[in-house]
Amino acid sequence: MSGIRTRFAPSPTGYMHIGNLRSALYAFLFARKNGGKFVLRIEDTDRDREVAGAVAIIYDTLRAVGLYWDEGPDVGGAFGPYVQSERKALYSLHAGRLIKSGHAYFCFCTKEELDARRDACAARNEAFKYDKHCLRLSRHEIDARMAAGQPFVIRQNIPASGQTTFRDLLFGSITVDNATLDDNVLVKADGMPTYNFANVVDDHLMQISHVMRGMEYLSSTPKYNLLYEALGWEIPRYIHMPPIMKDTTHKLSKRTGDVSFQDFIAQGYLKEAVLNYIALLGWSPGDDREKFTLEELIEAFDIKGMSKSPAIFDGAKLHWLNAAYIRALPENAFTAYARPYYQQAGIAAMDETILAAILRQRVEVFSQIPGMVAFLRQMDENYDSALFTNKKSKTDITTSHTVLEAVLPALESLPKFDRQTLQDCLLGYAEKMGMKNGAVLWPVRIAVSGRMVTPGGAIEILALLGREESLRRLRLGLAKLTV
RNA sequence: GACCCCUUGGUCAAGCGGUUAAGACACCGCCCUUUCACGGCGGUAACAGGAGUUCGAGUCUCCUAGGGGUCACCA
Numbered sequence: 001m002s003g004i005r006t007r008f009a010p011s012p013t014g015y016m017h018i019g020n021l022r023s024a025l026y027a028f029l030f031a032r033k034n035g036g037k038f039v040l041r042i043e044d045t046d047r048d049r050e051v052a053g054a055v056a057i058i059y060d061t062l063r064a065v066g067l068y069w070d071e072g073p074d075v076g077g078a079f080g081p082y083v084q085s086e087r088k089a090l091y092s093l094h095a096g097r098l099i100k101s102g103h104a105y106f107c108f109c110t111k112e113e114l115d116a117r118r119d120a121c122a123a124r125n126e127a128f129k130y131d132k133h134c135l136r137l138s139r140h141e142i143d144a145r146m147a148a149g150q151p152f153v154i155r156q157n158i159p160a161s162g163q164t165t166f167r168d169l170l171f172g173s174i175t176v177d178n179a180t181l182d183d184n185v186l187v188k189a190d191g192m193p194t195y196n197f198a199n200v201v202d203d204h205l206m207q208i209s210h211v212m213r214g215m216e217y218l219s220s221t222p223k224y225n226l227l228y229e230a231l232g233w234e235i236p237r238y239i240h241m242p243p244i245m246k247d248t249t250h251k252l253s254k255r256t257g258d259v260s261f262q263d264f265i266a267q268g269y270l271k272e273a274v275l276n277y278i279a280l281l282g283w284s285p286g287d288d289r290e291k292f293t294l295e296e297l298i299e300a301f302d303i304k305g306m307s308k309s310p311a312i313f314d315g316a317k318l319h320w321l322n323a324a325y326i327r328a329l330p331e332n333a334f335t336a337y338a339r340p341y342y343q344q345a346g347i348a349a350m351d352e353t354i355l356a357a358i359l360r361q362r363v364e365v366f367s368q369i370p371g372m373v374a375f376l377r378q379m380d381e382n383y384d385s386a387l388f389t390n391k392k393s394k395t396d397i398t399t400s401h402t403v404l405e406a407v408l409p410a411l412e413s414l415p416k417f418d419r420q421t422l423q424d425c426l427l428g429y430a431e432k433m434g435m436k437n438g439a440v441l442w443p444v445r446i447a448v449s450g451r452m453v454t455p456g457g458a459i460e461i462l463a464l465l466g467r468e469e470s471l472r473r474l475r476l477g478l479a480k481l482t483v
Numbered sequence: 484g485a486c487c488c489c490u491u492g493g494u495c496a497a498g499c500g501g502u503u504a505a506g507a508c509a510c511c512g513c514c515c516u517u518u519c520a521c522g523g524c525g526g527u528a529a530c531a532g533g534a535g536u537u538c539g540a541g542u543c544u545c546c547u548a549g550g551g552g553u554c555a556c557c558a
Binding site: 009010011013043045046048049107111114118125126127128129151153171174175176177180181182184185187188189190192194195196198199214215216217218219220222240242243245248249251277280281282284286287288290307308309310311312313314316317318319320321323327358360361362363390392393426427436437438440441442444445446449451452453454455456457458459460 | 484485486487488489490493494495496497498505506507508509516517518519520521522549550551552553554555556557558
């Protein structure tokens with residue numbers, strides 16, 4: 001037992017952002033690599049932002065990519081409950097301790113009053129900081145206001161002077177003046193703790209040894225440490241992680257396009273590829289490896305390989321990685337993923353083995369399939385006969401006409417219409433005529449597809465279309481060349 | 484604006500005082516070839532700028548610039 005415990009603590013706000021997934025992944029990898037535990041905690045203290053079904057999305061996504069948690073709302077554990085809204089008593093208990101020791105105080109300032117003061121500051125171009133107005137309230141006054149039912153919050157009482165230093169395993173030692181810190185709200189008027197407070201309490205109570213979270217918390221970490229100290233708790237190790245960017249100046253966000261894990265899956269990305277790609281966005285194994293299974297990631301993971309600067313999401317590279325994963329798929333797995341798209345394209349009845357053979361090397365994202373194979377279902381019969389002319393294959397209108405005319409009856413009388421038979425027939429004809437294979441296959445492919453570029457060659461397309469449709473298209477091509 | 488952090492090719496990145504400054508994606512060229520793709524080979528392209536420290540700096544220090552983050556009864 002190494003005692004290492006990490007956690008992933010998402011808010012149930014709707015979908016799984018790719019950046020959050022990466023945070024979960026790193027926390028998971030760090031725990032697994034070091035023989036520690038990975039905890040899942042739901043941070044639902046903001047009831048206004050809560051979205052129904054969001055917790056299920058978190059569970060489903062994590063499970064889909066293999067990020068199983070050792071403790072969590074559904075699996076339990078020794079430090080539950082693992083849902084913050086169910087831990088209110090714990091927060092009140094420790095908030096009370098803070099009040100008693102003077103590290104926190106009741107505040108009755110209303111939102112309106114605060115907004116007014118904030119606006120005033122903005123007008124003077126000054127940074128707003130709560131002025132500890134309510135810290136001066138006497139016990140008497142506090143009791144009276146509470147008795148009168150006046151709503152209140154609990155604020156952290158930050159020392160007015162001095163400095164606070166903390167160590168981050170990635171960023172090193174960071175020191176800030178306490179004077180720059182604000183007396184943040186710890187417990188809201190509705191009795192719910194804020195992130196600032198719930199996090200400290202939960203991370204301590206759940207014995208989290210390494211707090212891994214987004215860099216946006218870097219500047220508020222000193223405040224958390226002040227809380228740990230006030231509560232007499234050991235400060236955990238911190239690992240703040242830089243964000244994933246859309247470009248140099250914008251974070252990857254909903255507005256910039258697809259950012260949720262499910263968006264990528266819906267587009268035809270493989271979950272393994274997405275996970276592999278984001279693992280590499282902000283972390284490097286230190287060597288040249290790029291394809292990793294989850295097990296391999298666990299083995300290779302080391303926070304020393306983590307980057308301190310934000311990484312820009314590169315859709316092209318994800319595309320490439322996804323294509324690499326697709327190419328490595330066994331035929332049956334490829335077909336299982338592709339089948340819905342075959343149906344969508346109306347070619348579900350065609351030979352899946354041939355389809356897999358020609359598509360697997362070409363598809364980068366499954367959603368490209370319908371567009372790639374549409375011509376099999378329905379070709380554009382008004383294609384330009386100029387397509388028959390190709391210098392490299394040494395074809396032109398005349399040679400194409402000759403080839404189609406000769407090949408048509410041969411194919412018509414073929415005993416079988418499978419790839420082997422078709423190949424013997426077509427290549428045999430080329431050999432007999434002393435022609436390049438391409439000189440024969442080019443016009444045939446153009447005639448049966450009507451397209452300059454096709455996935456697969458003439459033989460595969462013929463086999464896929466079957467004798468009747470193939471011959472129909474070949475006759476059409478011949479007619480076009482005869483005109 | 485104040486405070487904190489970051490800065491190697493277009494992108495992800497290796498490097499951790501001495502290297503011809505890796506590799507991958509993307510891009511370009513060639514080869515293979517039944518078009519495209521795959522695959523193979525090759526190429527273009529980087530240490531933000533300026534001062535130091537040092538025999539020697541992408542690597543250490545400082546400054547400048549640029550970028551990010553925080554400054555909520557959101558997390």
